Amino acid sequence: MSYAKYMPDLSHGDENDAAVNALRSAVMRLGRRLKHQRVDESLSPTEMSVLGTLARCGHATPGELARKEHVQPPSMTRIVALLEAKGLVRLEPHPDDRRQKVVSQTEQAEAMLEESRRKRNVWLTSLAEGLDEDEWAKLRAAAPVLEKLAHL
Amino acid sequence: MSYAKYMPDLSHGDENDAAVNALRSAVMRLGRRLKHQRVDESLSPTEMSVLGTLARCGHATPGELARKEHVQPPSMTRIVALLEAKGLVRLEPHPDDRRQKVVSQTEQAEAMLEESRRKRNVWLTSLAEGLDEDEWAKLRAAAPVLEKLAHL
DNA sequence: TATTGTTATACTCTATAACTATA
DNA sequence: TATAGTTATAGAGTATAACAATA
Numbered sequence: 001m002s003y004a005k006y007m008p009d010l011s012h013g014d015e016n017d018a019a020v021n022a023l024r025s026a027v028m029r030l031g032r033r034l035k036h037q038r039v040d041e042s043l044s045p046t047e048m049s050v051l052g053t054l055a056r057c058g059h060a061t062p063g064e065l066a067r068k069e070h071v072q073p074p075s076m077t078r079i080v081a082l083l084e085a086k087g088l089v090r091l092e093p094h095p096d097d098r099r100q101k102v103v104s105q106t107e108q109a110e111a112m113l114e115e116s117r118r119k120r121n122v123w124l125t126s127l128a129e130g131l132d133e134d135e136w137a138k139l140r141a142a143a144p145v146l147e148k149l150a151h152l
Numbered sequence: 153m154s155y156a157k158y159m160p161d162l163s164h165g166d167e168n169d170a171a172v173n174a175l176r177s178a179v180m181r182l183g184r185r186l187k188h189q190r191v192d193e194s195l196s197p198t199e200m201s202v203l204g205t206l207a208r209c210g211h212a213t214p215g216e217l218a219r220k221e222h223v224q225p226p227s228m229t230r231i232v233a234l235l236e237a238k239g240l241v242r243l244e245p246h247p248d249d250r251r252q253k254v255v256s257q258t259e260q261a262e263a264m265l266e267e268s269r270r271k272r273n274v275w276l277t278s279l280a281e282g283l284d285e286d287e288w289a290k291l292r293a294a295a296p297v298l299e300k301l302a303h304l
Numbered sequence: 305t306a307t308t309g310t311t312a313t314a315c316t317c318t319a320t321a322a323c324t325a326t327a
Numbered sequence: 328t329a330t331a332g333t334t335a336t337a338g339a340g341t342a343t344a345a346c347a348a349t350a
Contacts, residue, residue, distance in 0.1 A: 019288075019295040021269075025201055026298035027182045030175075044340070049177055063308060075341055077310055099308040099349045117173075127172075127301065135297045136171075142294030143171040145287045146178035149279065196317070215331060227318050229333055251326045251331045307350070315342075320335105327330070 042086070046071065047079055048116070051088060051109050059104035061094065068151075088112065194238070198223065199231055200268070203240060203261050211256035213246065220303075240264065 043051075046069055053068055054060065060068070066076035080103055083089040088109040094100035131139070195203075198221060205220055206212065212220070218228035232255055235241040240261040246252035283291070 019292045021204075022295035022299045023182075023291070024197075025204055026295070026302040027179050030179045030298070030302045045176075046340080052173075052177055061308085062310095071340095072342060073309065074311080074343080078340085081310095094308095097308080097350075101309080130300070131297065135300070138290075138293045138297050139175070139301075140171045141290045142298075143174035143178075145283065145290050146182070146294075147174045148282070148287070149291075150178040150182045198317080213331080214333095223317095224319055225332065226320080226334080230317085233333095246331095249327075249331080253332080305350100308348085309346105310348100311344100311346075313342100313344085315340105317338105317340090319338080322336100323332105323334075325330100325332085327328100 044079075046075075047083055050076075050079060050083065051105060051113060054089065054103065054105040055110070055113055059102050061100045061102060063100070065103065083109075196231075198227075199235055202228075202231055202235065203257060203265060206241065206255065206257040207262070207265055211254050213252045213254060215252070217255065222302075235261075 049069055050065055053065065062076050062080055063073060065071075065080070066073045069076065071079070080089060080091070084091055088106055090104050090106055092102045092104070094102050201221055202217055205217065214228050214232055215225060217223075217232070218225045221228070223231070232241060232243070236243055240258055242256050242258055244254045244256070246254050
């Protein structure tokens with residue numbers, strides 16, 4: 001019998017620990033900065049994230065969105081309502097279950113995401129002045145892992 | 153005259169863009185999860201981060217802490233006051249400038265950070281089940297870059 | 305009975321503006 | 328005058344608890 005899964009990465013345990021430390025600290029600080037560097041001043045980070053999820057998945061129920069964004073259902077109710085009021089998402093009845101709803105993005109949201117991407121490039125450019133190519137390479141390699149981590 | 157610094161990483165522009173996309177999304181989601189996976193239920197993420205900074209730097213003024221944490225001075229005033237009330241930091245008069253104060257961590261804070269590290273390892277272990285060694289390697293490589301990014 | 309989503313309410317964290325004390 | 332820190336106040340975002348409708 002193996003305890004391997006309870007003692008992973010023995011060869012890099014301390015380094016992983018240091019990485020998680022750095023990660024947590026960086027995530028919090030970056031999060032605060034991202035809050036201020038908002039693409040659309042009227043959209044919160046979570047609202048943006050929901051739009052991104054819908055762009056990837058096409059559509060989802062409020063409950064699914066709450067689970068994906070790691071937010072409680074009442075919070076997602078509010079977020080979806082705000083997005084709908086802004087004309088960025090559409091709500092339709094669920095075909096199989098009358099309790100649920102189906103949320104999908106509007107054409108307006110797609111246009112906004114495109115504009116968002118353009119503005120992000122500006123931020124990226126200003127950041128690029130402080131990172132060398134090697135650092136960018138490490139960031140590119142880790143990006144998918146971070147996404148996986150966020151979903152785990 | 154060169155526009156190079158306004159058009160960095162031409163060879164990886166799109167990939168950098170995708171990385172920033174993934175990064176932003178992951179940072180927000182991880183941030184929310186970290187909020188819940190708090191080591192000490194009574195300490196906010198920023199409070200923990202301040203203790204971490206003090207552990208690294210030894211001591212700092214409230215203004216320095218506010219800049220490091222990317223928080224406004226009044227917010228740091230509140231955070232430091234809460235930490236002091238919990239016996240985790242000590243405030244002393246600044247030797248050269250009577251307007252400033254010097255914040256340093258107490259022995260109690262050191263013990264708490266040790267306990268914190270222990271609990272983080274539990275979280276790390278559970279995460280490790282979902283990441284392979286190659287993914288961890290990428291994360292370790294990117295961790296210092298993320299820290300740099302957060303400070304830039 | 306269990307589940308999906310909503311309403312009502314309160315809390316946590318942070319910001320801005322105005323103020324005090326010192327440089 | 329400028330700077331470090333504080334006080335007072337407001338706002339954004341989220342959570343919990345209680346509820347309605349449907350499965």
